[in-house]
Amino acid sequence: MNVSDSERISSVLARQGYEMIDNEASADVVIFNTCSVREKAEQKLYTRVGHIRHSDRPKPVVGVMGCVAQLEGETLLKKIEGVDFVLGTRAIGRVADAIAKTLKFEEPVVDLGEREVDYDWTVADKYRHSPFVAFLPIIEGCNKFCTYCIVPFSRGRERSLPASEIIRQVLELRRKGVKEVHLIGQNVNSYRPPTDSGLEGFAGKSPFSRLLRAVAATGIERVKFTTSFPRDFHDDIVEAIETHDNLCNWIHLPVQSGSSRVLAAMKRGHTVEKYLAKIDRIKASYKDVALTTDIIVGFPSETEEDFQQTVRLVEYCGFDSAYIFRYSPRPGTPAYELQDDVSHEEKTRRFIELERSQKYMQNRRLQRYVNKVLKVLVERKSTRTSSGLSGHSTCQKVVNFVGKEDMIGSIVDVKITEIKANSLFGEAV
Ligand code: SF4
Numbered sequence: 001m002n003v004s005d006s007e008r009i010s011s012v013l014a015r016q017g018y019e020m021i022d023n024e025a026s027a028d029v030v031i032f033n034t035c036s037v038r039e040k041a042e043q044k045l046y047t048r049v050g051h052i053r054h055s056d057r058p059k060p061v062v063g064v065m066g067c068v069a070q071l072e073g074e075t076l077l078k079k080i081e082g083v084d085f086v087l088g089t090r091a092i093g094r095v096a097d098a099i100a101k102t103l104k105f106e107e108p109v110v111d112l113g114e115r116e117v118d119y120d121w122t123v124a125d126k127y128r129h130s131p132f133v134a135f136l137p138i139i140e141g142c143n144k145f146c147t148y149c150i151v152p153f154s155r156g157r158e159r160s161l162p163a164s165e166i167i168r169q170v171l172e173l174r175r176k177g178v179k180e181v182h183l184i185g186q187n188v189n190s191y192r193p194p195t196d197s198g199l200e201g202f203a204g205k206s207p208f209s210r211l212l213r214a215v216a217a218t219g220i221e222r223v224k225f226t227t228s229f230p231r232d233f234h235d236d237i238v239e240a241i242e243t244h245d246n247l248c249n250w251i252h253l254p255v256q257s258g259s260s261r262v263l264a265a266m267k268r269g270h271t272v273e274k275y276l277a278k279i280d281r282i283k284a285s286y287k288d289v290a291l292t293t294d295i296i297v298g299f300p301s302e303t304e305e306d307f308q309q310t311v312r313l314v315e316y317c318g319f320d321s322a323y324i325f326r327y328s329p330r331p332g333t334p335a336y337e338l339q340d341d342v343s344h345e346e347k348t349r350r351f352i353e354l355e356r357s358q359k360y361m362q363n364r365r366l367q368r369y370v371n372k373v374l375k376v377l378v379e380r381k382s383t384r385t386s387s388g389l390s391g392h393s394t395c396q397k398v399v400n401f402v403g404k405e406d407m408i409g410s411i412v413d414v415k416i417t418e419i420k421a422n423s424l425f426g427e428a429v
Contacts, residue, residue, distance in 0.1 A: 258313030
């Protein structure tokens with residue numbers, strides 16, 4: 001969501017004549033698009049603004065956007081000297097106004113927007129990480145209130161974009177040459193549009209599975225979606241993937257812990273058994289769906305036995321990759337009130353052990369791709385080899401291979417010859 005928001009901010013500014021440059025030192029405006037999920041990102045912001053303030057260069061306009069801005073609002077101006085504007089997650093569309101007001105009145109601007117009514121669904125156009133791939137926010141906010149997470153407080157309640165508008169945007173992106181859309185949201189499969197408009201006639205129990213079928217029907221070459229919330233993940237989503245060739249075979253389903261006791265303490269709304277039933281259904285699919293997840297180690301009260309259950313879950317599920325985090329208490333969340341009773345050293349030990357198990361499983365799992373032909377959307381020249389190209393498979397693997405530059409932007413068949421830690425290597429066939 002944060003990467004997508006950055007692309008949207010730059011695209012909104014491009015429409016007003018601003019240009020993105022690589023070199024921060026010569027920029028007239030520097031914007032920090034912040035994330036508050038982990039403490040480290042927040043601390044980095046304080047350091048980076050400090051660097052700008054103390055440098056010899058003429059001072060640029062400095063803006064803070066994203067979740068830290070939304071949560072802290074005006075208090076950020078007191079905490080960090082040198083910030084000119086603070087814009088919340090719902091005020092992306094007004095970023096150019098904020099810069100103009102700052103310059104005109106020479107005083108700080110704070111705009112947090114109205115939580116539920118003000119969300120701006122702008123889709124990035126000029127600045128995207130790839131001209132052939134587009135993020136499309138379809139649901140914003142979160143109603144789940146997992147006890148460790150700040151997102152429901154920073155992003156507010158869930159709000160879904162009407163399906164008819166999503167379809168219109170996908171068709172527009174397709175017309176502009178986009179090959180792959182990623183439907184995104186904190187919990188993309190909790191999608192609940194205000195009306196049925198655009199979903200009529202599409203089969204499925206859950207609105208999200210119907211939306212998937214409706215988006216597939218636009219004829220866009222590839223559709224991916226992330227992130228899915230386990231409790232709202234129904235079989236009809238897998239059925240939709242199985243029915244439509246352009247719905248890609250990759251599901252990111254964060255489990256967070258392999259202990260049902262810890263999951264209850266996290267208020268995740270699912271047990272290990274329920275999660276595994278969904279994994280079994282996904283793994284039974286003929287489409288060989290790649291599975292990825294997020295896991296937190298060292299949540300308050302997590303015992304060695306709870307942790308070992310997480311290790312066993314990782315071994316059972318065989319994730320294609322997993323983002324593993326050490327728990328860090330976030331002020332303002334319910335878990336912040338709990339005793340952070342797993343020591344930093346112990347969290348690190350569990351993190352290392354789990355990473356080792358995951359890497360071992362991942363390596364075994366990725367072996368299944370050797371000698372297989374994957375369809376790769378070629379996005380750019382590879383940084384790994386001089387004559388190489390790089391892109392993503394339908395199962396969201398980075399694939400590097402040798403090929404001609406004019407392949408960029410097309411989908412090519414690549415036979416996989418080698419597996420590395422986080423990417424695959426192959427040859428065009
Ligand atoms: S589902 Fe839980 S972890 Fe995910 S954004 Fe919502 S509160 Fe945070």
